[in-house]
Amino acid sequence: MMQIRPILAALRHHKAGTLLIALQIALTLAIVCNALFIIHQRLTHLSQPTGIDEDSLLIVQNQWAGRPAPAEVPSLLAADLDTLRKIPGVTNAYPSNTFPLSNGGIAYGIGHSPDKLKFTSDTAIYFTDENTLPTLGLKLVAGRNFRADEIGEAAGLDKIAPAVIIITHELADRLFPDGSAVGKMAYISNQPSIIIGVVERLQTPYVDSAMAQWSACSTLVPFRHLVDSTAYVVRVQPGQMADVASHVRAALYAANRMRVISAKDGVQTFAQVRATAYASDRGMAILMGAISVVLLAITAAGIVGLTSFWVGQRRKQIGVRRALGATQHDILSYFLTENLLIGFAGVVIGGVLALGLNLWLMNQFEVERLEPGYVIAGVIALLLLGQGAVLAPALRASHVPPVEATRSV
Amino acid sequence: MISYYLKLGLRSLRRNPILTTLMVLAIGVGVASSMTTYAVFRAVSGNPLPEKSAQLFAPQIDIWGPQSRAQGRELPDSLSYTDAMALMRDHKAKRQTAIYPVGFNAIPSDVSSEPFAVRGYAAYADFFPMFNVPFIYGGGWNASQDEARAAVVVISDQLNQQLFGGANSVGRMVHLDNHDYQVIGVTADWNPRPRFYDLNNSSGFTDAPDFFLPFNQAVGTQTETMGDNNCYGSAGRNPGFDGWLQSDCVWVSYWVELSDAAAAQAYNNYLQAYAAEQNRAGRFHWPANVTLRNLTQWMDYEHVVPPETRISLLLSLGFLLVCLVNTIGLMLAKFMRRAGEIGVRRALGASRREIWAQFLAEAAMVGVSGGLVGVVFTGIGVYGIGLIFEPDIARLAHVSAYLVGLTLLCALIATLGAAFYPTWRASRVQPAWQLKSN
Numbered sequence: 001m002m003q004i005r006p007i008l009a010a011l012r013h014h015k016a017g018t019l020l021i022a023l024q025i026a027l028t029l030a031i032v033c034n035a036l037f038i039i040h041q042r043l044t045h046l047s048q049p050t051g052i053d054e055d056s057l058l059i060v061q062n063q064w065a066g067r068p069a070p071a072e073v074p075s076l077l078a079a080d081l082d083t084l085r086k087i088p089g090v091t092n093a094y095p096s097n098t099f100p101l102s103n104g105g106i107a108y109g110i111g112h113s114p115d116k117l118k119f120t121s122d123t124a125i126y127f128t129d130e131n132t133l134p135t136l137g138l139k140l141v142a143g144r145n146f147r148a149d150e151i152g153e154a155a156g157l158d159k160i161a162p163a164v165i166i167i168t169h170e171l172a173d174r175l176f177p178d179g180s181a182v183g184k185m186a187y188i189s190n191q192p193s194i195i196i197g198v199v200e201r202l203q204t205p206y207v208d209s210a211m212a213q214w215s216a217c218s219t220l221v222p223f224r225h226l227v228d229s230t231a232y233v234v235r236v237q238p239g240q241m242a243d244v245a246s247h248v249r250a251a252l253y254a255a256n257r258m259r260v261i262s263a264k265d266g267v268q269t270f271a272q273v274r275a276t277a278y279a280s281d282r283g284m285a286i287l288m289g290a291i292s293v294v295l296l297a298i299t300a301a302g303i304v305g306l307t308s309f310w311v312g313q314r315r316k317q318i319g320v321r322r323a324l325g326a327t328q329h330d331i332l333s334y335f336l337t338e339n340l341l342i343g344f345a346g347v348v349i350g351g352v353l354a355l356g357l358n359l360w361l362m363n364q365f366e367v368e369r370l371e372p373g374y375v376i377a378g379v380i381a382l383l384l385l386g387q388g389a390v391l392a393p394a395l396r397a398s399h400v401p402p403v404e405a406t407r408s409v
Numbered sequence: 410m411i412s413y414y415l416k417l418g419l420r421s422l423r424r425n426p427i428l429t430t431l432m433v434l435a436i437g438v439g440v441a442s443s444m445t446t447y448a449v450f451r452a453v454s455g456n457p458l459p460e461k462s463a464q465l466f467a468p469q470i471d472i473w474g475p476q477s478r479a480q481g482r483e484l485p486d487s488l489s490y491t492d493a494m495a496l497m498r499d500h501k502a503k504r505q506t507a508i509y510p511v512g513f514n515a516i517p518s519d520v521s522s523e524p525f526a527v528r529g530y531a532a533y534a535d536f537f538p539m540f541n542v543p544f545i546y547g548g549g550w551n552a553s554q555d556e557a558r559a560a561v562v563v564i565s566d567q568l569n570q571q572l573f574g575g576a577n578s579v580g581r582m583v584h585l586d587n588h589d590y591q592v593i594g595v596t597a598d599w600n601p602r603p604r605f606y607d608l609n610n611s612s613g614f615t616d617a618p619d620f621f622l623p624f625n626q627a628v629g630t631q632t633e634t635m636g637d638n639n640c641y642g643s644a645g646r647n648p649g650f651d652g653w654l655q656s657d658c659v660w661v662s663y664w665v666e667l668s669d670a671a672a673a674q675a676y677n678n679y680l681q682a683y684a685a686e687q688n689r690a691g692r693f694h695w696p697a698n699v700t701l702r703n704l705t706q707w708m709d710y711e712h713v714v715p716p717e718t719r720i721s722l723l724l725s726l727g728f729l730l731v732c733l734v735n736t737i738g739l740m741l742a743k744f745m746r747r748a749g750e751i752g753v754r755r756a757l758g759a760s761r762r763e764i765w766a767q768f769l770a771e772a773a774m775v776g777v778s779g780g781l782v783g784v785v786f787t788g789i790g791v792y793g794i795g796l797i798f799e800p801d802i803a804r805l806a807h808v809s810a811y812l813v814g815l816t817l818l819c820a821l822i823a824t825l826g827a828a829f830y831p832t833w834r835a836s837r838v839q840p841a842w843q844l845k846s847n
Contacts, residue, residue: 016830020738027731031724038720065514065524067586117476117642156633157653159646228514228586253523260514260526280717283797287721291728294438301431302735309742357727365716 003330007338017306018342025346025382028299030353033378034361035288037370042285046278048215050100051168051201053137056091057270058241059099060084060232060248063260070155070226076256077224083255084232087247089240092135095232097127097225098205101277105205108160110167110175110219114190121174121217123167123188124204125160128220133166133199135235141169143182143197146222155226161189162221166197170216188219207277209366241269296385303389307335311397318397319404328398335394336387343386347379354378410763411770418771422778425743429775432739436779439732440820441786442725448791448812449798450722452805453614454714457601461541462704465605466665466673468496468680471698472657473641484700485639485659486609486711490628492683493661497533501679502665503672504535507624509661510610512635513585515619517572527568527585528635529620530607531627537563537594539666540606547579547594550623558629562590563621569595583620588630590622602805605704608711609662610636614801634660677701717798733827740775740831744768751835752843765836769828776824780817787816 011018064076077095084093098105105126109119126132129151133140143166150164165188172181172195185192202218204211236244249261261267268276275282311318318331358370422429456462469484470492478484488496493507511531514524536542537549546569550561562583569578569592578592603613631650638660640646646656667673677699684697702710751764788808795803 016741016834017738020734020741024731024734024738027727027734031727031731035724063514063526065516065586115642117480157649159648257523260524262526280715280799283799284717284721287797288724291442291724294442295728295731298435298438298732298735301435302738305428305431305739306742309746312746361720365720367720 003334003337004341007334007341011338011341014310017310021303021306021339021342022346022349024299024302025343025386026350026353028295029347029350029375029378029382030357032292032295032381033350033354033370033374034357034367035292036378037358037374038367039285039288039292040374041368042281042288045207045209045212046281046285048203049201050203050274051138051199051216052100052203052270053235054270054274056236056238056241057136058234058236058245058248059102059268059270059273060234060252060261061229061266061268062232062252063229065258065260067228070153073226074153074224077230079255080230080232080252083251084234084248087244087251089237089244090234091237092131092235093232094129094131094135095127095224095230096132097125097227097231099126099231099233099273100203100205101207101273102205102231103207103277106160107204107206107211108188108219110171110186110188110217112175112185112187114187114192116187116190119187121171122211122214123171123217123219124206124214125188126202126218126220127154127223127225128166129222129224132220132233135233136202137235138202139200141198141200142172142180143195145197146220150222152223153226154223159189160221160223161191162193162223164196164222165193166199166220167195168202168216168218169198169200171214171219172198174217188221193221245269296381299382300385300389303339303386304393307339307390307393308396311335311393314397315400315404316407318400319402319407322400322402323405331398331400332394335390335397339386339390339394340383343383346386347382350382351375351379411766414767414770415774417767418774421747421771422774428739428743429778432736432743432775433778433782435732435735435739436776436820436824437782437786439729440779440783440816440823441790443722443729444783444787444812444816444819445790445794445806446718446722446725447815448787448806448808449794449802450714450718453603453718453802454708455602456705457603457605458540458704461539461666464666464668465539465704466502466667466676466701467704467707468663468665468676469700469702470680470684471695472659472693474693474695477641482641484698487637487639487659488661488663489657489659490654490661491657493663495683496663499679499683502667502676504539504666505664506533506536506539507661507663508532508536508606509624509627509634510607510636511622511627511632513632515568515572516584516586518582518584525571527619529618529622531624531632532621533624535666536621539664540601542599543597544594545597546577547592549621550593555623555625558625559623560588560590560626561593561623563594563596564592565596565617565619566598567617568619585620596621603708603713605708605713606662606664607636608707608713610634612715612799612801613711613713614805628654636660636662673701673703715799715802718802721797729823733823736775736824736827737830740772740828741834744831744835745838747835748838749843751838752840755838755840761836764838765832768832768835769825772824772828772832773821775828776821777817779824780820783816783820784813787812 081093084090105124107122107124109116110121110123111119130146130148133145154160175181175186176184181195181198184195186195201216204215204218245267249267354375361367471484472489497507508530512528515527516524534550534552534555549563554561569575581592583590583592600617638658640658646652667676680699681697684699687693688697791806791808794806
């Protein structure tokens with residue numbers, strides 16, 4: 001450390017190089033911190049649990065051709081459920097308007113008043129029946145499941161006013177912060193519905209950040225939706241997924257061909273649903289990761305290049321110092337300390353830039369405030385990177401023989 | 410002389426292969442990441458209808474009042490059926506159309522073929538001339554067919570291929586779910602991106618619509634929207650389709666064509682007067698609040714460029730900046746290492762200017778090589794872009810002559826910019842110092 005003064009004196013002769021390395025470290029820190037933070041944010045978003053047993057679920061999206069009248073739909077649905085249950089490997093199934101991560105569906109306000117302008121929370125509405133809980137593998141934490149005789153019917157533009165509903169734990173907490181929700185009333189229409197059960201978790205169909213505030217607030221209503229398009233949620237035995245997925249479309253067409261199940265994405269395993277829903281989050285994480293890795297590599301390479309040049313330039317001086325009694329270790333630590341000093345200057349500027357960039361991103365996009373841990377981790381990483389990068393040229397410098405001092409002066 | 414310098418430059422690049430590779434790769438990677446993300450940005454932010462974008466406007470009407478915004482709702486970007494029909498009846502613009510997305514299943518007359526899903530829009534006759542829709546056969550319907558709820562349909566080139574093998578199908582019948590429609594026109598391949606007239610329902614980058622049919626006909630057959638249907642405080646709405654039509658739910662897109670600023674101002678005044686009239690009639694309990702945005706303003710308002718695209722572009726540009734700082738440092742090292750050589754040349758009579766030109770030529774070689782590497786990386790980037798952006802958006806980015814040219818140009822300009830300081834330093838080398846120490 002006693003070398004700091006001579007190092008600073010020497011650096012004054014290499015203003016441009018010093019400045020460039022410091023600037024590069026600063027910019028790298030600013031970008032990498034924010035990139036890593038964006039990765040963290042995206043990964044948090046895409047690893048949210050849906051609360052359902054994803055591995056054993058298959059989604060079949062069906063549309064009836066010829067626009068059957070609402071009165072005809074129940075028998076069509078019943079026939080399809082029958083067909084589905086007969087496919088080997090299928091253990092259960094139910095028809096619904098939508099499913100988690102589908103990005104489409106119905107959302108209502110739910111609250112304590114028939115006046116719909118005074119709602120407590122937004123909530124996604126799932127059309128379900130008595131088979132929904134076992135099919136999805138939802139965990140009932142209080143109350144009971146729907147009974148078969150409670151399942152009603154609702155045509156496309158009918159009012160959804162169920163007598164009984166099941167809600168998620170998160171929603172129950174919002175509606176009744178101090179007590180059990182089971183047996184109490186809540187309004188999703190202008191008529192009250194009695195909460196008969198609470199499930200641990202069920203994510204809404206929406207992954208959009210604008211609806212993230214209530215992503216765990218779902219309501220199950222005991223209705224068959226009498227419309228043209230239906231999503232069948234099918235539970236499959238372990239190991240049979242590929243088999244069922246390849247047969248289900250043909251089986252349904254064989255039973256009734258006045259329908260459309262898209263050959264492209266009409267049948268999807270839940271893993272595919274998840275991949276599609278979070279494609280842009282995953283893409284951002286990949287891009288930010290790639291940028292960070294390449295950026296760190298380039299900065300390291302830049303430090304190696306410039307330091308090598310300095311070592312080459314100073315061979316004579318190093319030889320003189322060695323001849324005057326400096327050890328190899330002294331030379332090594334000289335270059336390491338020099339790099340550390342430049343690195344410090346770089347990370348100080350870089351830390352400020354990182355926070356500035358984050359503020360600007362917060363202002364322009366839906367990016368959260370940068371957690372200080374990311375800046376600290378980035379600072380440590382860049383200082384270590386700098387030391388690592390400078391090691392090879394510094395070692396080469398330390399091997400300059402003292403005899404160099406006697407040459408060509 | 411320049412060609413000699415370029416040759417020297419090329420030779421010098423080969424002298425320090427590692428340093429040179431590093432510089433070339435840094436520039437190549439930096440330029441490629443910027444160009445790849447820029448290609449996507451350009452594709453999504455382009456003007457879909459440049460010849461008319463200044464004359465097309467979308468109105469908004471505050472139907473839910475200030476209370477809805479206190480509860481986190483925005484001013485709706487669609488109209489209610491009631492308001493849309495009132496605006497259509499008043500007919501104050503040069504052209505106007507209400508639009509909503511609909512979906513059917515096409516049932517082929519050939520019984521052995523399976524039905525398939527088709528998506529399109531219900532609109533008014535003005536839709537086609539307003540948006541310059543090109544036709545290969547026939548044309549759009551007219552206003553009296555709108556009034557008469559004619560069962561006619563305009564189909565896309567693609568649907569025409571699928572149903573009629575590409576023949577002139579005008580006059581033929583198409584069976585969509587439980588109704589028959591007579592083909593009145595076949596559009597050429599037409600899919601403006603982003604689909605400005607449907608941004609309130611979609612991201613704007615989906616496949617071309619399959620068909621268009623008269624709005625009144627679609628409503629008459631009780632066809633629900635395939636797009637968003639936003640209701641607010643609608644617990645009091647009557648059940649059924651008519652109840653929905655009469656409700657304050659918003660789901661109708663509305664576009665008007667206005668020839669100039671004066672017409673736009675007049676239309677804005679008309680909208681104000683309309684909303685004020687609703688207030689007087691007791692329907693709205695708040696002062697008139699309307700907006701009228703033209704096409705490009707509407708695209709901004711609807712945030713048509715996904716935030717991912719913009720953040721990617723910005724961070725890629727930051728990345729390029731770091732690559733350039735890196736290049737400045739490496740070039741400085743490379744050039745100053747040859748201080749002795751410069752000293753000799755200066756002593757032999759080369760001017761500072763000539764030294765400067767020589768090193769700039771060398772930098773240009775780095776730039777060109779970086780550009781070529783950048784083109785390869787951009788190609789890989791555009792090819793792999795599906796990993797990063799959503800498929801609908803990723804497929805819009807192509808490697809074009811424009812992109813290749815831009816990549817090369819960008820690499821060259823960036824490198825020459827980066828070379829400014831190192832070459833200046835090289836040209837300032839003092840010959841006496843260098844000669845003395847050798």
